[in-house]
Every structure is written in C-alpha cells, then in structure tokens.
Amino acid sequence: MRFTLREVEAAARERLDPVHYDYFAGGAGDEVTLRANEAAFERLALLPHVLRGTAKPELGVTLLGGRASMPVLIAPTAFHRLADPEGERATARAAAAAETIMMVSMASTVAVGDVAAAAPGARLWFQLFIQPDMAFTEALVRRAEAAGCGALVVTADSPVFGTRGRDERNGFRDLPDGLCCENMRDGDRVREIAFSPAVSWEHLDRLREITSLPVVLKGVLHPADARAALDHGVSALFVSNHGGRQLDTAPAAVDALPEIVDAVGGAVPVLLDGGVRRGTDVLKALALGADAVAVGRPVVWGLAADGERGARRVLGLLRAEVEEALTLCGLASVRDLEPGMVRRPW
Ligand SMILES: Cc1cc2nc3c(=O)[nH]c(=O)nc-3n(C[C@H](O)[C@H](O)[C@H](O)COP(=O)(O)O)c2cc1C
Numbered sequence: 001m002r003f004t005l006r007e008v009e010a011a012a013r014e015r016l017d018p019v020h021y022d023y024f025a026g027g028a029g030d031e032v033t034l035r036a037n038e039a040a041f042e043r044l045a046l047l048p049h050v051l052r053g054t055a056k057p058e059l060g061v062t063l064l065g066g067r068a069s070m071p072v073l074i075a076p077t078a079f080h081r082l083a084d085p086e087g088e089r090a091t092a093r094a095a096a097a098a099e100t101i102m103m104v105s106m107a108s109t110v111a112v113g114d115v116a117a118a119a120p121g122a123r124l125w126f127q128l129f130i131q132p133d134m135a136f137t138e139a140l141v142r143r144a145e146a147a148g149c150g151a152l153v154v155t156a157d158s159p160v161f162g163t164r165g166r167d168e169r170n171g172f173r174d175l176p177d178g179l180c181c182e183n184m185r186d187g188d189r190v191r192e193i194a195f196s197p198a199v200s201w202e203h204l205d206r207l208r209e210i211t212s213l214p215v216v217l218k219g220v221l222h223p224a225d226a227r228a229a230l231d232h233g234v235s236a237l238f239v240s241n242h243g244g245r246q247l248d249t250a251p252a253a254v255d256a257l258p259e260i261v262d263a264v265g266g267a268v269p270v271l272l273d274g275g276v277r278r279g280t281d282v283l284k285a286l287a288l289g290a291d292a293v294a295v296g297r298p299v300v301w302g303l304a305a306d307g308e309r310g311a312r313r314v315l316g317l318l319r320a321e322v323e324e325a326l327t328l329c330g331l332a333s334v335r336d337l338e339p340g341m342v343r344r345p346w
C-alpha cells in the first residue's frame with residue numbers, strides 16, 4: 001500500500017523505462033520552475049480555525065456547468081501509454097470513478113473518441129495546441145465535440161516546445177514503434193504537433209467562432225494576459241507554467257495566482273496546476289482564489305505504478321487529504337476557504 005504521492009512516484013520510477021521516467025518527471029532549462037512549484041506550496045502556511053463544530057466537509061465544485069466531486073482535476077499530460085498499456089483509457093476510468101474531470105491531451109496515445117468510449121460517464125475536456133492550419137484545428141475540435149468533451153483547454157504557453165535537458169541527453173525525440181499521437185491522424189498519415197509562435201489572440205477568436213464549447217485558457221501567468229483573455233471571451237483561466245516544462249524561471253504557479261485572481265475579479269473561474277502534491281496544497285490554492293486545481297505528474301505516476309488502480313489511488317489519496325485538512329481547518333466546505341487562512345511565515 002502506498003500512503004503518499006511520493007511513494008507512488010517511487011513505485012512508478014521502479015517500473016518505468018528510465019528515459020520515459022525522465023520525460024514525465026523533467027522540466028525545462030535548469031528546472032528552477034519545476035522545483036519552485038512544489039517549494040512555493042511548502043513555504044505557505046495554513047492558519048486553521050478551531051471549535052467550529054463542522055460535520056464532514058463538502059468537497060464538490062461546479063465548473064463550466066459540470067460538477068466535480070472534489071476540487072482536484074486531472075491536468076492534460078501526453079503519452080499515457082508509455083506508463084500503462086491501457087493509457088488514457090485507464091486514466092479516464094479512474095477519473096469517472098472519482099467523479100472528477102479529466103483533460104485529455106491533444107498528444108494522447110489513445111484517440112479522444114476512444115478515451116470517451118472506454119469510460120462511460122467520464123467528464124472529459126479536450127486540451128488543444130491551436131494549430132496554424134486552422135482547418136486541421138477545426139477537425140480536432142469536431143473530434144472533441146463528437147467525443148462529448150465539455151470544454152476546450154487551449155494551451156497558450158507553448159509557442160515553441162521547451163527544451164528539456166533530460167530528453168536531450170537521453171535522445172528522447174519520438175514515441176516507440178506502435179504508439180503515436182492518435183488525435184493527429186489525418187487520412188493515412190499522422191501529423192506532427194506544430195508549436196507555433198504565429199498563434200495569436202486572433203486564432204483564439206477564430207476558435208471561439210467555430211465552436212460553442214467553453215474555452216479554458218491554460219498557461220496564463222501575467223495579469224495583463226488574464227485581462228486580455230476576458231476581453232477575448234474565455235470561459236475560464238488556467239494558471240500554469242506547464243509543470244516547469246516551458247519557460248524556466250517563470251514563477252511558481254501558486255505565487256502567480258493572487259495577481260491573476262485579482263485581475264479576473266470573479267468574472268470567470270480560475271484553475272491552477274503545478275506542484276500540487278498534498279491536500280494542504282489544494283487548500284492553499286483555493287484559499288488564494290482558485291476554484292479548483294489540477295494534477296499532472298501524480299496521475300501519471302499512479303498509472304505507471306498500478307494502471308487504473310494506481311490512478312484511482314492517487315485521486316483517492318488527494319481526496320482524503322483534502323477532507324482531513326478541511327476538517328483540521330474547521331471548515332464545512334471548500335467554499336469557506338479565504339485568503340486570510342494563508343500566511344507567508346518568515
Ligand atoms: C509528462 C507531461 C506531459 C504534459 N503534456 C501536456 C500536454 O500535452 N498539454 C498541456 O497543455 N500540458 C501538458 N503538460 C503540462 C500539464 O498539463 C500540467 O500543466 C503540469 O503537469 C502541472 O504540473 P504537475 O505535474 O506538477 O502537476 C504535461 C506535463 C507533463 C509532466
């Protein structure tokens with residue numbers, strides 16, 4: 001039995017090909033941001049209330065018209081079949097069992113329609129790197145719609161693919177034979193994902209014209225971009241530095257959160273990912289104004305350690321930790337968290 005996410009990661013590391021472990025674990029540059037994501041949560045202190053007489057706390061949240069049983073979602077991560085033969089199918093079943101939302105990566109190794117078919121009842125959102133070929137972007141959107149996805153998560157932090165030293169040193173450039181980015185099929189070929197600096201706010205506007213799905217903008221760290229995103233009609237903002245895999249030395253996600261929350265002023269939900277490893281991290285992010293958080297690597301570790309069961313275990317651990325931390329803070333609901341409960345000790 002594994003009792004913490006750290007133990008799940010250790011188990012995953014034992015089972016994974018070391019090159020694939022490095023791909024999942026690694027970050028860009030000197031991995032400053034990668035480390036900062038977790039360290040920033042550790043530096044924050046939670047200030048609990050006492051003697052409130054609260055019952056079992058309420059964890060559920062409503063996001064973009066859909067409900068999640070807890071404020072912990074699954075962030076989009078690529079290549080789940082490197083971790084488990086069932087890949088994204090297993091992750092989606094774990095998400096369905098936990099009644100939470102899974103963001104399916106555009107770089108999934110199972111096509112989004114097959115992910116949906118494998119996990120009836122799963123709440124899926126589709127993550128999209130807008131392709132400069134808007135006709136192909138539109139084809140991707142139609143696949144996500146046909147699969148029943150409830151939102152598009154547009155990743156805006158990747159005008160180029162960040163340089164990850166571990167992958168360079170390991171020579172990891174391609175998926176092994178038999179695996180590919182299944183969503184990228186186009187007739188009898190599989191396209192490469194284009195990371196293009198030409199993608200702009202105009203592309204986002206065009207995207208909103210071709211779909212009625214809500215758009216979540218992922219990778220926002222600058223408050224001015226948060227305000228621009230509202231002007232461009234996004235339905236939610238997703239504070240993220242891509243798990244420290246894009247711009248190294250970008251701020252830790254939780255450090256960037258308060259300014260984004262301030263800029264958004266409650267107009268749309270705010271999500272956050274990066275470094276969430278404990279239930280107390282979830283409480284800190286929610287207290288600072290996030291409506292929910294997402295986890296990337298922890299779910300991959302669960303999958304690699306024990307397939308669907310491992311992914312369920314990770315979500316179960318986080319749920320139990322959130323519940324316990326809320327009780328210890330004297331709160332009846334995740335909605336009761338407020339900024340005054342987070343302190344920066346010195
Ligand atoms: C192995 C891996 C693959 C990822 N693939 C994607 C992706 O396809 N699309 C995307 O928007 N973000 C991707 N991300 C970033 C995650 O969505 C998320 O922002 C990050 O993992 C959160 O940090 P955490 O791993 O500390 O929870 C990936 C991250 C990892 C670790």
Ligand SMILES: CCCCCCCCCCC(=O)C(=O)O
Pocket residue numbers: 078107167172173174175193242245
């Ligand atoms: C290192 C192998 C090349 C991968 C090209 C496709 C990557 C898909 C995007 C995954 C991602 O966002 C990530 O952080 O990794």
